[in-house]
Amino acid sequence: MAISVDTFFLNPDAQGTLQAQIQQMIAEGILSGRFHRGEKLPSSRKLASHLGVSRITVTLAYTELLANDYLTSRGRSGYFVSDNAPVPPSYAPAGRGTDRVDWPRAISKRFTGGDTPEKPRDWHRYRHPFIYGQADPTLFDHANWRLCALRALGQKEFASLTADYYDQDDPLLIEFIARHTLPRRGITARPEEILITMGAQNALWLAAQILLDPGRTAAIEDPCYHALRDVLVQSGCRLAPIRVDADGLPPDALPGKTDVIFTTPSHQAPTTATMPLARRRALLDRAQALDALIVEDDYEFELSFLAAPSPALKSLDRDGRVIYVGSFSKSLFPGLRLGYMVGSEPFIREARALRASVLRHPPGHIQRTAAYFLSLGHYDAQIRRMSRALHDRRAALEAAVAQNGLTIAGRGVYGGSSVWMRAPEGTDTAALADSLRGEGVLIEPGAPFFAGPARPTEFYRLGYSSIPSPRIAEGIARIAARISDPAPQEG
Known part of the structure; x- marks a missing residue:
């Protein structure tokens, strides 16, 4: 070089x-x-x-x-x-002088210090990675994704590759979502009511920025997706954490001055509880009585391998008060960062303008590649392949959990890619996770998902999207052994 x-x-x-x-x-x-x-x-x-x-x-x-x-x-x-030159083992840039800026005074808003934990980047090196949200390379259709990417990069696609859509999106991707993805959830929407986002978290951020301010109240599930809570804290709104039960968010627990309700009815994050149809209708009735909006994060609905999923909350909405958030990042691969949101045209118009002021739009060639992958049937084939694998892994995990006497606190009625676990009272699962790393086992401590200072420490999440079935039993056995004997094993 x-x-x-x-x-x-x-x-x-x-x-x-x-x-x-x-x-x-x-x-x-x-x-x-x-x-x-x-x-x-x-x-x-x-x-x-x-x-x-x-x-x-x-x-x-x-x-x-x-x-x-x-x-x-x-x-x-x-x-x-020269090969004999005294080259240091790693590059450490030379200093550029003393930083004399008073950063605590200069920074007017802080975005650090939230609950979102860091996942090890080398998770694939662990033998038992019960880690949520990572892609299994053995299940991904590399060949057809590559062909779709090459087609999107071709000369005939020059406009989609190079054009600045400004505040618009790839029409092929919008058309597929409107004609194929949303109808599977019972949702009908016009192109003006659909916006492509940089994943579901970007959609949740856009919704929070548009709908909330320090004078408004957002109701969130407790426990919930910790990155969502970080986003809402940054918005300055009042937070109302609502403890979920076996059926998800209880509508009767919503406070009387709630403005926006954030919920994950298909697979509650992180307990994986599925909200029954009757409660979904009750939640819509409660939102109507409060004149509140609902932001529905419908992640993992495609991974319903045990039975057909319940209809989306948005499909039951007759008032236009539900904003629907979906994502391809979980079902394809997390690095894709491609999602979408569906809502009434006035809301989407504002979301489109806000997105344009921050990042214009997700890259055109990524949108076009995804559009080809979806429209040519590769996506559905991959979902079927993933569902079969997850079904087998779920069965292996539940059998191993039962054999080792561990406790499942929540599991998706229709499938999903994780289970919510509960260790004995008094167990610190953060310490448990640290000790298990030395044995090649990764788990997610549950405390960051809860709101407030007195957070339960005995919960943890086991994902099974990235671990082969033959390795599950041994990993569960190691978790059970460490829970029963927290002292590090010698030898």
Whole structure:
């Protein structure tokens, strides 16, 4: 790899001859790790022209570095960083001076300090990754996704690849969602009522920004998706956490001044409870009585491998008060970051304008690739393949849990990709998770999902989308053993 000539600059305040400055500049680049062994330096002619010095000055600097074994010469090929150069093991950028900004005073709003935990990036290296929301490469249709991406990048698709849609979206993707995806949930919508988002979380953020302010109240499930709670806290609204039961959010518990209700009726996050049809109707009646809006996050409805899912809350809505949020990130792969929201046209108009002011629109070629993958039937084929695998993994997990005497606190009636677990009273599942990592087991502690200071510590979530069935029993056995004996095992 060649080192770009544009990375070289002479410091106008530097001391010493030009030859010494060039020599020092190259040596510092090697010592700091910016220049790696074997990388080719610019030719003396090119570097001299770039720096505005004579060629002999650069040649003398190179010759001195060659003598000190920082550089090596390869015949007519030029100069390269020597294999014997004292290159540090990792690149640590040189300091640029003292940061004199008073950041605590300069920052007017804070977005750090929320509950969203960090998941290990090397989760795939663990033998028993009971981690939620990650894609299993053995289940993903790489070949057809690649073909769809190549088609989207083709010359005939130049407009969709390069155009600035401004506040609009790919018409092919919108058409597929309107004609195929939404009808499966009992929802009908016009293109003006659909907006593509950067995943479900982006849709929830847009809804919070438009519907909430410090004078309004948002009701959230407790426990709930912790990133949603972070978003709502940042909006400055009043929060009303409602403890869920075996059927999800109880409508009668909603306070009298609720403005917006956030709910996950198909698979409550994280307990996976499924809201029965009667309660869905009761929730709509309660929202109507409160004159409140409902934001329905309908994640994982496609992964209903045990039975057909209940109709979406939005499909039962006759007042236009439900805003529906869906995502392809969970069913395809999380890095896709592609979702959608459906609502009344006045709301979508505002959401479209807000999105345009922040990121314009999700990349056009990603939208077009997804549109092809969906419309050519590859998506449905993948969902069927995933559903079969998840069905087998769910059966293996439940059998192992029963055999080891563990307790399931919540499981999706129709399927899904995780179960909500409860350890014995007094168990700290955060400490449990830390100790299990050394045994190659990943679990998610449950405390961050709860609101308030006195959070239960005995809950945890087990995802099974990323772990093969043959490894499940051993992983569950290790969890059970560590719960019964928290002391680290020797040997």
